[in-house]
Amino acid sequence: MDITVAYFHPLLHPEVVKRDFERIRAAGADSIVYAVHEQEEQRWPRDLERGLVQAQDAGLKVYLSLGRFGNLFAGPSLVPSWYTFRHPQSRVMDRHGRPHDISCFNHESFRSWLFKEIEYYLGTYPINGILIDEPRGTDVTCFCSVCRALCPDVTDLPRFRRRSMIDFLGELCACVKRVDVDAKTMIVLLPQDLNQLDELALLPPLDTLGCHLFWSLLNEEIIQVEQWGRTVVEVAHRYEKRSQLWLQNFNLDEAGEEQLEIAFAQILNAEPDQIGCFYFWRNNLHPETAWQTTHRLLRRIPRRQLYWQVPGLTNHLVGKEVP
Ligand SMILES: [Zn+2]
Numbered sequence: 001m002d003i004t005v006a007y008f009h010p011l012l013h014p015e016v017v018k019r020d021f022e023r024i025r026a027a028g029a030d031s032i033v034y035a036v037h038e039q040e041e042q043r044w045p046r047d048l049e050r051g052l053v054q055a056q057d058a059g060l061k062v063y064l065s066l067g068r069f070g071n072l073f074a075g076p077s078l079v080p081s082w083y084t085f086r087h088p089q090s091r092v093m094d095r096h097g098r099p100h101d102i103s104c105f106n107h108e109s110f111r112s113w114l115f116k117e118i119e120y121y122l123g124t125y126p127i128n129g130i131l132i133d134e135p136r137g138t139d140v141t142c143f144c145s146v147c148r149a150l151c152p153d154v155t156d157l158p159r160f161r162r163r164s165m166i167d168f169l170g171e172l173c174a175c176v177k178r179v180d181v182d183a184k185t186m187i188v189l190l191p192q193d194l195n196q197l198d199e200l201a202l203l204p205p206l207d208t209l210g211c212h213l214f215w216s217l218l219n220e221e222i223i224q225v226e227q228w229g230r231t232v233v234e235v236a237h238r239y240e241k242r243s244q245l246w247l248q249n250f251n252l253d254e255a256g257e258e259q260l261e262i263a264f265a266q267i268l269n270a271e272p273d274q275i276g277c278f279y280f281w282r283n284n285l286h287p288e289t290a291w292q293t294t295h296r297l298l299r300r301i302p303r304r305q306l307y308w309q310v311p312g313l314t315n316h317l318v319g320k321e322v323p
Pocket of ligand 1: 092093104105106142143144145146147148
C-alpha cells in the first residue's frame with residue numbers, strides 16, 4: 001500500500017520545506033500532492049521549481065492538483081478561478097439564463113487553455129502526474145449556446161451534461177498521457193459523487209480512482225468510511241485501476257481526533273492501493289497531535305522494500321516511530 005500526503009503549504013522557505021519533506025518521507029510516503037492555483041506559477045515560478053525539485057530529492061514523487069481551475073475542481077484556497085473571472089462568457093448558464101460561477105467544460109477555448117496549462121506544467125516542472133480533485137459540473141445543467149448546439153434536444157441536456165463531463169475528464173487524462181506517457185492520472189471524488197465511478201473507470205487514460213472519505217466534515221457516521229472505501233476499491237479493481245482512499249486528518253475537534261484511528265482502520269480494511277492524508281492541514285484543534293497520530297498510524301503500514309534503499313535517508317528516519 002502506497003502513501004501519498006497532500007502538502008498545501010508555501011514553498012518559499014527551503015529549510016522548512018526540507019524538514020517537512022523529511023517528515024513526510026519518514027512517515028513512509030512515496031509521493032506528495034501539491035496544489036497550484038492559477039496565479040501562483042506567475043508569481044513564484046522559482047519557488048515552485050525549487051520546492052518540487054526538493055520533493056524529488058527527498059524521494060517523493062509529485063502529483064499536481066489544478067486548484068480551482070475554471071472553478072471546476074477543489075483547491076486549498078477559497079479563491080475564484082482567474083480564467084473564469086476573465087472569461088465570463090465561458091460560464092455555465094442555467095435554464096433561466098443565469099450564469100453560474102464555473103466555466104462550461106464544453107467551451108473549446110476553455111478546454112484548449114486548460115490542456116495547454118497541463119502541457120506547460122508537465123513540460124516545465126518535475127511532476128509525476130495530475131490529480132483531479134473533486135470535479136464539479138453536473139450539479140447545474142448547462143443551457144449555454146455551446147451545450148445547446150451540441151445537444152439540440154433540451155430534454156436530453158441533463159444526460160448530455162453528465163456524459164460530456166465524463167468525456168471531458170477522459171480528454172484531460174488523455175492530454176496528460178500525450179505529454180508524458182508515464183505520468184499518472186487520478187480522479188478523486190466526494191462520496192456523494194461515487195455514482196460516477198463506473199463510467200470513470202471505463203476511461204482508458206485514467207490510472208487511479210479515489211475518494212475523499214471525509215466523514216466528519218460531511219457529518220456522516222464513521223462507519224461510512226469503510227463502506228465508501230470498499231465501493232471505490234471494488235470498482236477500481238474490477239476495471240484494473242488503482243484505488244486511492246483519503247483520511248480526513250484535518251478540521252478535527254477533540255471528538256474527531258479520537259475517531260481518527262477508527263477511520264484509519266476502516267480505510268485499511270478496504271485494502272486500497274494507496275492511502276492519502278494531509279500534512280498539517282487546516283483547522284485542527286491540536287495540529288501537532290493530528291500529525292503525530294497520522295504519522296503513528298501510517299507507520300503501521302508495511303513498508304515497501306524500495307523505501308529502505310532510498311539514498312540519503314539517515315537511520316533515524318528509518319524503522320523508528322517519531323516520538
Ligand atoms: Zn455549457
